[in-house]
Amino acid sequence: MPLVASVEPSKRLTLKILVIVAILVAVAVTKPQTDERSLYGSANEKRSEDSSLGDKLDSLTNYVGILPQARAPLIYSKQYLLLDATTSEIIVSEGADTPIPIASTTKMTTALVASSLLSLDKVVTISSKPPTIQGSKIGLRPGEKITVRDLIFGLLIYSGNDAAFALAEAFSGIPGDYLQFVQQMNKFAHVNHLLKTNYGDPAGLDDETGRSTPRELANVARLLLQDPILSKIVSTPETTVSSIDGQFTHTLKNTNRLILPDNPYYLPNALGVKTGFTLDAGHSLVAAYRWHDRILIGVVMNTTESTITASATEMNKLFRWADRFLVLKQY
Numbered sequence: 001m002p003l004v005a006s007v008e009p010s011k012r013l014t015l016k017i018l019v020i021v022a023i024l025v026a027v028a029v030t031k032p033q034t035d036e037r038s039l040y041g042s043a044n045e046k047r048s049e050d051s052s053l054g055d056k057l058d059s060l061t062n063y064v065g066i067l068p069q070a071r072a073p074l075i076y077s078k079q080y081l082l083l084d085a086t087t088s089e090i091i092v093s094e095g096a097d098t099p100i101p102i103a104s105t106t107k108m109t110t111a112l113v114a115s116s117l118l119s120l121d122k123v124v125t126i127s128s129k130p131p132t133i134q135g136s137k138i139g140l141r142p143g144e145k146i147t148v149r150d151l152i153f154g155l156l157i158y159s160g161n162d163a164a165f166a167l168a169e170a171f172s173g174i175p176g177d178y179l180q181f182v183q184q185m186n187k188f189a190h191v192n193h194l195l196k197t198n199y200g201d202p203a204g205l206d207d208e209t210g211r212s213t214p215r216e217l218a219n220v221a222r223l224l225l226q227d228p229i230l231s232k233i234v235s236t237p238e239t240t241v242s243s244i245d246g247q248f249t250h251t252l253k254n255t256n257r258l259i260l261p262d263n264p265y266y267l268p269n270a271l272g273v274k275t276g277f278t279l280d281a282g283h284s285l286v287a288a289y290r291w292h293d294r295i296l297i298g299v300v301m302n303t304t305e306s307t308i309t310a311s312a313t314e315m316n317k318l319f320r321w322a323d324r325f326l327v328l329k330q331y
Contacts, residue, residue: 060087060331061330061331062328062329062330062331063084063087063089063328063329063331064084064087064089064091064294064296064326064327064328064329065326065327065328065329066091066092066325066326066327067325067326067327069325070321070324070325072092073092073317073318073321074317075094075300075314075317075318076303076304076305076310076314077094077282077284077300077301077302077303077304077311077314078094078095078100078282078301078302078303078304079093079094079095079096079098079100079213079214079299079300079301079302080092080093080094080095080214080298080299080300080301080314080318081093081094081096081214081215081218081297081298081299082296082297082298082299082318082322083215083218083296083297083298083299084294084296085218085222085225085288085294085295085296085297086294086295088218088219088222090215091296091322091326093214093215095213095214095301096213096214096215097196097213097214097215098213098214099196099211099212099213100211100212100213100214100281100301100302101207101210101211101278101280101281102204102210102211102212102217102276102281102284102301103204103207103210103276103277103278103281103284104136104159104161104203104204104274104275104276104277104278105204105212105217105274105275105276105284105285105286106199106201106202106203106204106210106276107155107156107159107164107202107203107204107274108156108217108220108221108224108273108274108286109185109188109189109199109220110155110164110167110168110185110202110203111152111155111156111224111230111233112188112220112223112224112227112230113181113184113185113188114148114151114152114155114167114170114171114181115148115152115227115229115230117171117184118148118167118170118171119148120147120148120149120152120229121147121148121149122147122148122170123145123146123147123244124145124146124147124148124151124166124167124169124170125143125144125145126140126141126142126143126144126145126146126162126166127142127166127169127175127176128142128175129165129169129175129176130161130162130163130165130166130169131162133161133162133164133165133203133205134161134205135161135203135205136158136159136160136161136255137160137161137162137163138154138158138160138162138163138241138250138252139162139248139250140154140160140162140163140166140248140250141248144243144247144248145243145244145245146166146241146242146243146244146248147244148167148170150241150242150250151163151166151167151170152167152230152233153233153236153239153241153252154241154250154252155167156230156233156234156272156274157233157234157236157238157239157252157253157254157255158250158252158253158254158255159255159274159275159276161203161205164201164202164203164204165178165201165202165203167181167202168180168181168182168201168202169181171184178201178202181202182199182200182201182202185199185202186198186199192219192220192223194212194216194219194220195216196211196212196213196216197211197212197213197216197220198210198211198212204276204278204281205278207278207279207280207281214299214301217286217299217301218286218297218299220286221273221274221286221288221297221299222297224272224273225271225272225273225288225295231271231272233272234256234271234272234273234274235259235271235272236254237253237254237259237260237261238251238252238253238254238260239252240252255275256270256272256273256274256275256285256287256312257309257312258270258287258312258315258316258319259271259272263312265309265312265313265315265316267289267316267319267320269289269290269291269319270287270288270289270290270319271287271288271289271290271295272287272288273286273287273288273297274286275311276311277308277311281301281302282301282302282303282306283302283303283305283306283307283308283310283311284299284300284301284302284303284311285298285299285300285311285312285314285315286298286299287299287300287315287319289319289322291319291322291323291326292328293328294328296319296322298315298318298319300314300315300318
């Protein structure tokens with residue numbers, strides 16, 4: 001595990017160069033290399049990003065260090081990671097590049113793809129399929145008419161599997177067909193250089209096909225947090241959405257205990273992002289945390305303890321460890 005100690009002044013330039021290289025790698029991972037529009041951006045947008053990259057690198061004056069007295073955090077899960085979202089540098093980790101089942105953390109990509117390919121105001125008529133999906137559901141009814149925006153609320157806040165499949169059907173336009181949407185999810189992974197990520201369905205129920213790594217999940221979270229609408233949704237503690245005629249209402253409480261003010265695991269600086277659970281994936285959580293001028297992204301996958309609060313417990317410990325033992329250091 002990388003524990004960053006103090007750096008001699010003579011080595012600062014070398015360290016800054018290494019961090020700049022890390023940023024360039026992060027850009028390659030999270031910025032698409034194509035000129036297609038919608039899901040993958042445009043060539044003009046790419047050129048604009050490239051032209052400002054040098055300025056951003058020149059302005060980089062500090063990095064995240066670990067105090068010399070720090071010990072590695074005791075995180076009881078099979079894999080975990082803490083990443084600096086500014087540089088994409090891993091601060092501490094266990095199994096950062098191990099492909100594993102990812103359960104409902106899949107829905108970060110579902111939301112990114114849906115918001116890119118579908119109008120948020122598009123009205124979706126729910127078919128007979130989504131209400132029958134197993135697991136967590138927001139309670140969609142066959143024939144209900146609801147917007148894509150409200151389905152994404154149900155997807156990210158309450159982790160609705162029915163909302164995930166409804167969004168997939170909204171893209172294909174064919175009741176019961178979610179595979180066309182999954183193809184777009186896998187195209188998203190390919191274009192963004194998520195080389196160990198694959199999706200089998202829009203909800204994360206397929207543990208055999210749906211795989212990623214803690215590092216790549218953290219980079220998906222970085223992309224989501226760059227979207228102002230999605231970042232606001234994942235930080236919403238609770239809300240209610242309705243069908244367009246008001247006949248059906250769905251009360252949504254966030255499954256991420258870190259952002260619920262009345263929850264013992266609440267952290268004021270927590271920002272979202274997404275919980276997950278299946279029997280194979282275990283209790284998992286991808287979360288973001290505001291720390292000084294940085295955003296830290298934590299990933300806890302398959303906790304040792306199999307309880308509904310286990311991932312919140314371990315992520316709370318990881319972010320508190322960061323508050324205690326991390327420090328910003330100058331180049």
